[in-house]
Amino acid sequence: MNILFTCAGRRNYLIAYFRHALEGAGRLVAADCSDQATALREADEAVILPRVDAPGYIDELLALCAEKQIALLVPLNDHELPLLAREQARFAALGTRVLVSSLEVIELAADKLATARFAEQIGLLAPKTYHTLEAALTALDCHEIQFPLIIKPRWGSASLGVERVEDRETLVLAWRWSQHRFPALGLRQDAVDGSGLIIQSALPGQEYGLDVVNDLSGRYRATFVKRKLSMRAGETERAITESHPVLEAVGERLAQALGHIGNLDCDLFYDGQRVYLLELNPRFGGGYPFSAEAGADVPAALIAWAQGREPASRWCELRAGVSVAKCDRLVEMVQINRQAEVVSLPGAAEAVVLPSVSGASH
Amino acid sequence: MNILFTCAGRRNYLIAYFRHALEGAGRLVAADCSDQATALREADEAVILPRVDAPGYIDELLALCAEKQIALLVPLNDHELPLLAREQARFAALGTRVLVSSLEVIELAADKLATARFAEQIGLLAPKTYHTLEAALTALDCHEIQFPLIIKPRWGSASLGVERVEDRETLVLAWRWSQHRFPALGLRQDAVDGSGLIIQSALPGQEYGLDVVNDLSGRYRATFVKRKLSMRAGETERAITESHPVLEAVGERLAQALGHIGNLDCDLFYDGQRVYLLELNPRFGGGYPFSAEAGADVPAALIAWAQGREPASRWCELRAGVSVAKCDRLVEMVQINRQAEVVSLPGAAEAVVLPSVSGASH
Numbered sequence: 124m125n126i127l128f129t130c131a132g133r134r135n136y137l138i139a140y141f142r143h144a145l146e147g148a149g150r151l152v153a154a155d156c157s158d159q160a161t162a163l164r165e166a167d168e169a170v171i172l173p174r175v176d177a178p179g180y181i182d183e184l185l186a187l188c189a190e191k192q193i194a195l196l197v198p199l200n201d202h203e204l205p206l207l208a209r210e211q212a213r214f215a216a217l218g219t220r221v222l223v224s225s226l227e228v229i230e231l232a233a234d235k236l237a238t239a240r241f242a243e244q245i246g247l248l249a250p251k252t253y254h255t256l257e258a259a260l261t262a263l264d265c266h267e268i269q270f271p272l273i274i275k276p277r278w279g280s281a282s283l284g285v286e287r288v289e290d291r292e293t294l295v296l297a298w299r300w301s302q303h304r305f306p307a308l309g310l311r312q313d314a315v316d317g318s319g320l321i322i323q324s325a326l327p328g329q330e331y332g333l334d335v336v337n338d339l340s341g342r343y344r345a346t347f348v349k350r351k352l353s354m355r356a357g358e359t360e361r362a363i364t365e366s367h368p369v370l371e372a373v374g375e376r377l378a379q380a381l382g383h384i385g386n387l388d389c390d391l392f393y394d395g396q397r398v399y400l401l402e403l404n405p406r407f408g409g410g411y412p413f414s415a416e417a418g419a420d421v422p423a424a425l426i427a428w429a430q431g432r433e434p435a436s437r438w439c440e441l442r443a444g445v446s447v448a449k450c451d452r453l454v455e456m457v458q459i460n461r462q463a464e465v466v467s468l469p470g471a472a473e474a475v476v477l478p479s480v481s482g483a484s485h
Numbered sequence: 486m487n488i489l490f491t492c493a494g495r496r497n498y499l500i501a502y503f504r505h506a507l508e509g510a511g512r513l514v515a516a517d518c519s520d521q522a523t524a525l526r527e528a529d530e531a532v533i534l535p536r537v538d539a540p541g542y543i544d545e546l547l548a549l550c551a552e553k554q555i556a557l558l559v560p561l562n563d564h565e566l567p568l569l570a571r572e573q574a575r576f577a578a579l580g581t582r583v584l585v586s587s588l589e590v591i592e593l594a595a596d597k598l599a600t601a602r603f604a605e606q607i608g609l610l611a612p613k614t615y616h617t618l619e620a621a622l623t624a625l626d627c628h629e630i631q632f633p634l635i636i637k638p639r640w641g642s643a644s645l646g647v648e649r650v651e652d653r654e655t656l657v658l659a660w661r662w663s664q665h666r667f668p669a670l671g672l673r674q675d676a677v678d679g680s681g682l683i684i685q686s687a688l689p690g691q692e693y694g695l696d697v698v699n700d701l702s703g704r705y706r707a708t709f710v711k712r713k714l715s716m717r718a719g720e721t722e723r724a725i726t727e728s729h730p731v732l733e734a735v736g737e738r739l740a741q742a743l744g745h746i747g748n749l750d751c752d753l754f755y756d757g758q759r760v761y762l763l764e765l766n767p768r769f770g771g772g773y774p775f776s777a778e779a780g781a782d783v784p785a786a787l788i789a790w791a792q793g794r795e796p797a798s799r800w801c802e803l804r805a806g807v808s809v810a811k812c813d814r815l816v817e818m819v820q821i822n823r824q825a826e827v828v829s830l831p832g833a834a835e836a837v838v839l840p841s842v843s844g845a846s847h
Binding site: 133135136159160161162286287289292293296297299300303304353355356361412413416445446447448449450452453454455456457 | 495521522648659661669714723808815817818819
């Protein structure tokens with residue numbers, strides 16, 4: 124079966140994990156809007172697509188799936204998830220299964236205010252969340268919350284525009300500064316009218332990342348728990364796997380309430396007694412390689428489910444205590460103009476297919 | 486000859502380049518204050534040292550150099566450069582050559598206000614730089630500068646605390662916010678009294694990164710020019726090498742004015758006519774791998790010079806048009822408590838030597 128990764132970016136490791144799981148029984152295609160995306164060099168074929176927000180995006184993607192006989196499409200960018208959730212049926216008609224959850228799950232996860240409400244509905248804690256400065260100041264006066272507080276975009280990603288404040292004067296200043304800066308962050312428009320920022324209480328305890336895996340019918344299968352050791356550029360940089368029955372049970376509760384499809388990346392805090400849900404990402408996240416390096420094999424499970432069979436049980440056997448860190452790998456980007464083979468897709472303005480090269484790496 | 490890397494952090498690629506250049510004729514030792522530094526797993530031996538700002542840092546480092554018979558010490562963190570520049574003679578007495586420039590060069594490079602003045606002294610342009618809000622507002626009134634402007638720490642690093650502003654109201658707000666936030670950035674204390682922030686004009690044209698290489702006597706040898714294609718977490722993420730006589734000549738001018746030792750990482754802008762110097766880092770920077778992947782071999786040259794011989798000329802033969810990008814590599818961190826061999830160094834409280842492992846990588 125052929126597999127397509129969209130907005131492949133720098134997820135080289137994910138394509139490598141799928142290659143291992145596929146055992147040669149299919150081709151891996153990576154697409155991105157930039158010819159400088161490193162993951163383009165990890166796949167068997169690389170395709171340049173328009174930006175996700177371009178008018179013809181879905182049509183070009185459909186044409187590509189037909190052309191390449193794609194059985195499974197793995198989207199990797201938050202902005203394309205709602206589009207793909209809406210158009211799933213058109214892909215299914217071509218024989219392409221899209222690894223995407225329902226629109227309801229996607230919108231809930233994208234909205235940190237809705238995420239906090241959802242957490243409370245299913246009996247978890249969440250940061251106290253306010254979407255005006257006045258509401259936060261009143262809550263401070265009533266001792267409902269205390270410093271430190273976090274200001275962040277309501278529909279944010281990658282830690283863009285997140286500020287931590289320690290006192291009232293800095294809170295007021297940072298709120299005003301965040302409002303000014305907002306348009307430059309390039310996030311959803313909702314924010315420009317002033318409703319796009321929230322103030323949250325900082326959470327106590329230790330931060331964890333979970334991979335919560337459902338099958339293609341949305342049935343719960345596994346939770347992988349990783350204690351975060353450090354962050355960089357909004358992504359987990361170092362983590363250690365843990366066997367953690369409390370958090371594994373939380374993963375199961377989330378999975379059953381959401382019924383999401385495939386991998387759900389989840390950030391939460393645990394203070395030894397209480398679990399606070401911070402964030403949900405209904406896709407493979409930057410924390411997945413920490414599960415994979417400890418033995419998880421979600422790609423093998425997804426491939427099996429897409430083929431209507433059960434994966435070997437070892438796909439979810441995670442070794443605890445595996446400590447992994449990210450560092451840099453260098454990938455040489457062969458220039459398109461020199462080596463490109465231009466392929467004309469039905470309905471596509473242009474798609475450039477690059478030869479796969481094994482990038483220099485250290 | 487044995488080589489030690491201090492504050493090795495995530496510079497796995499640099500250790501790999503030195504390994505290649507050393508051709509087995511010596512051991513590579515990596516030190517860091519954190520047992521989670523990925524580069525510890527790239528070396529033949531890993532040593533945990535105190536933090537650079539701990540009282541016994543230099544004494545422990547001297548003891549380590551004696552113990553391991555280190556011929557060349559390659560420091561990788563800005564904060565240890567002044568310490569090592571001051572204490573070079575004590576290392577030399579042990580037979581350890583420290584790859585560090587004079588204190589004068591280090592202080593000039595650390596201070597963005599001094600860097601701008603230096604640029605003008607040697608006939609380059611620099612951003613207009615102000616160290617009070619009032620001075621910048623006056624300069625705006627006189628049309629000496631115009632928006633956009635950049636607010637940043639005067640002694641900053643890794644793009645910490647850098648804000649771009651587009652209008653007067655946002656400038657005033659961002660200046661106040663930056664003053665409030667300053668202590669949380671963990672930078673030099675100079676700033677806390679209010680003198681640690683500067684306002685600079687944004688530069689026109691294209692940003693470039695240079696590696697300017699002097700030998701161990703401070704004599705100019707080569708300049709490698711890379712056009713920056715994207716940045717992430719304050720480091721170059723993608724770049725392409727260029728043959729660029731104008732910028733190569735700028736590298737030579739900088740090298741002759743500074744007389745630095747070894748590699749100098751340099752950021753500048755070029756608008757097709759004028760060259761603006763933005764920043765100097767007198768050490769291997771995050772842009773070096775883009776030179777190395779295009780054929781540069783500064784480690785081979787440094788090893789040769791340290792041995793009193795000339796390197797083969799191919800060390801500075803850079804191929805132009807080589808486009809390289811960074812992506813993530815995963816390194817498994819074997820736990821210290823499980824596998825550590827504790828080595829007692831003379832004068833050292835404790836140093837932990839780890840076995841080297843070949844980390845999982847994709």
